[in-house]
Amino acid sequence: MSLQPEPKNAMPTSRRDFLKLSTLAATTFQVPQREQLSVPGIPLAKAPTILLRSSWNDNNIGDIGHTPGTLRLLERYIPEAQIILWHAQPRPVTEALIVKNFPKVKIVHGAFFNQDEGLQGALKTAFEQADVYIHNSGMSMNYGLFNYEWTGVMSNLAPFYYCLENNIPFGLYGQSFDKFAPPALSLFRDVLSRASFIYCRDTESVKFLKENQFKTPIIEFGPDGCFGIDVRDEARGLAYLREAGLEEGKFLVVVVRTNTPHLNATGKGDMMNPAPSPEQQQQDALRLGKVKDLIHQWVTTTGMKVLIAPEALKETKYAKTMLYDQLDDSIKAKVVCRETFWSADEAMSVYARAHTMFGMEPHSLIMGLALGVPVVHARPLKHGRKGWMFRDIGVPEWLFEIDQAPASDITGAVLTIYKDYKTAKAKAQKAMDVVRNRQKETMSVVKKLAK
Structure with missing residues (x-):
């Protein structure tokens, strides 16, 4: 040809x-x-x-x-x-x-x-x-x-x-x-x-x-x-919030991504889910250490709860064992870790009721921002150029490189949203206008x- x-x-x-x-x-x-011209006896295209x-x-x-x-x-x-x-x-x-x-x-x-x-x-x-x-x-x-x-x-x-x-x-x-x-x-x-x-x-x-x-x-x-x-499953979403004891506007969503294989993976896994090397395991420990600091500071400063939510099926396992289970008991009492996966519409109904969202993955945050919820993205550079999306729509102050940014900077950005929520909501709206x-x-x- x-x-x-x-x-x-x-x-x-x-x-x-x-x-x-x-x-x-x-x-x-x-x-x-x-242009389409209407000719008698001849239907439009x-x-x-x-x-x-x-x-x-x-x-x-x-x-x-x-x-x-x-x-x-x-x-x-x-x-x-x-x-x-x-x-x-x-x-x-x-x-x-x-x-x-x-x-x-x-x-x-x-x-x-x-x-x-x-x-x-x-x-x-x-x-x-x-x-x-x-x-x-x-x-x-x-x-x-x-x-x-x-x-x-x-x-x-x-x-x-x-x-x-x-x-x-x-x-x-x-x-x-x-x-x-x-x-x-x-x-x-x-x-x-x-x-x-x-x-x-x-x-x-x-x-x-x-x-x-x-x-x-x-x-x-x-x-x-x-x-x-803009799709939602309100019945499932509201039922889950009641079951988890999460009140509208009074919880932080946390989404993590770990160097771990798919739950059904064999051998080396694939794509962004390899069998983790010792270096990647250490990387996970450092990253999740920063997330633990964020959760601790959020709970002690705001008194609000935290929902650890899965963007990928595999994190229903690893987010629990590598993050939730490692929290202090006093903090864990204010944290909910979702251990079942969900579709995007149920997630949207839950995210719509969040106060703020933090994530290492971008798409839960995209869903949140589309709902008007302020977000902070701390992404690994390895995930590629897609990590610049939030800068490009006008909220660079909500974007961090998780392996480089100090925990205090990431936590500080989330708490700044909490302290001046009206301004943060306006920023979210302006970004969505773009x-x-x-x-x-x-x-x-x-x-x-x-x-």
């Missing part, structure tokens, strides 16, 4: 050709929009179809949260669109949430390729119907960051090449980019330079792509899709591409 760009003087032969050429010529948001690839994991509420967040934005800003959600693997937890909250969204399954089998079935039909294809938020467009599995690279890039061959505009929404080990850079740069847009959820990723000479017409900051989340402005601008580009 030919993957060469069309000659500059080529005339568009279809609507998709026109949109692709128009977008490649754009340098800002000025994507030409086609069908509603645009948007194909969204999303939902990476059912065992992490951040990976769940990307999907309802971006779906809500698509429904809000492009209400006329038919939306198809592609799950390469079944995601029963996420799918139950989507069916409940987005009844008009159609879900399709299937791998893009499997040995000698190419695109087929419902997934093939979805691509044939698509007016634009979007790869949703995450950090899957990397090679050598967590592993060197070449099949993973190809599984992510193959749909883009299909879109190029079939004149389907495509883009990436709320991505972070960290590493292109050889020989991946040439491949990523080739195909992604011909995307209609790349919205990076952190400005460091924008710089990284531009420094590596990606030529995509739109490479800009666009918040993680999870910022759009997010919502960018959501509106990014969705305007998707809308014009889909028409």
Whole structure:
């Protein structure tokens, strides 16, 4: 198949050709929009179809949260669109949430390729119907960051090449980019330079792509899709608060991430969950020591409770054994450690009642901020450029590097929120104003591409 760009003087032969050429010529948001003319006896064109690839994991509420967040934005800003959600693997937890909250969204399954089998079935039909294809938020467009599995690279890039061959505009929404080990850079740069847009959820990723000479017409900051989340399970959330003895507005949420494997992992584990080395075990001890200081100071200063909440399934075990069980008995009496996992909607209903949130992971904090709750993020640099998200939306004073910042600085930031809560709430609102402005601008580009 030919993957060469069309000659500059080529005339568009279809609507998709026109949109692709128009977008490649754009340098800002000025994507030409086609007018629809009503002609007697001839129906207007069908509603645009948007194909969204999303939902990476059912065992992490951040990976769940990307999907309802971006779906809500698509429904809000492009209400006329038919939306198809592609799950390469079944995601029963996420799918139950989507069916409940987005009844008009159609879900399709299937791998893009499997040995000698190419695109087929419902997934093939979805691509044939698509007016634009979007790869949703995450950090899957990397090679050598967590592993060197070449099949993973190809599984992510193959749909883009299909879109190029079939004149389907495509883009990436709320991505972070960290590493292109050889020989991946040439491949990523080739195909992604011909995307209609790349919205990076952190400005460091924008710089990284531009420094590596990606030529995509739109490479800009666009918040993680999870910022759009608004789904709740009030029945479960309120029941849990009653069971745990947590009062609305009177508890701190704490979310940790440890150097520990998935609960069902064997051998070395995978991704960000290796079998911990002695150095990583020491790292965990130092990090959790700072979190213990925060919990102690919060309880003794405010008299309020603490909820240790899981963003990833595995932390229902390790947060208890490595943090909660190590607290002094006098402090432990004011701390609740959730030992069962939950979906994003139940978590949202609990987070909505929190006073403040602290986390080593970003997505629970994104959910909290979307609800208007002040947050403090103390992230490990190893987790990549996504760690700059909170700086980029205007709250750098709530962002720390946990391995470098003294415990007093992290605890001080949380207690400053407590001491001047009105100001902190206003900061949270201002940060979300930045997010919502960018959501509106990014969705305007998707809308014009889909028409």
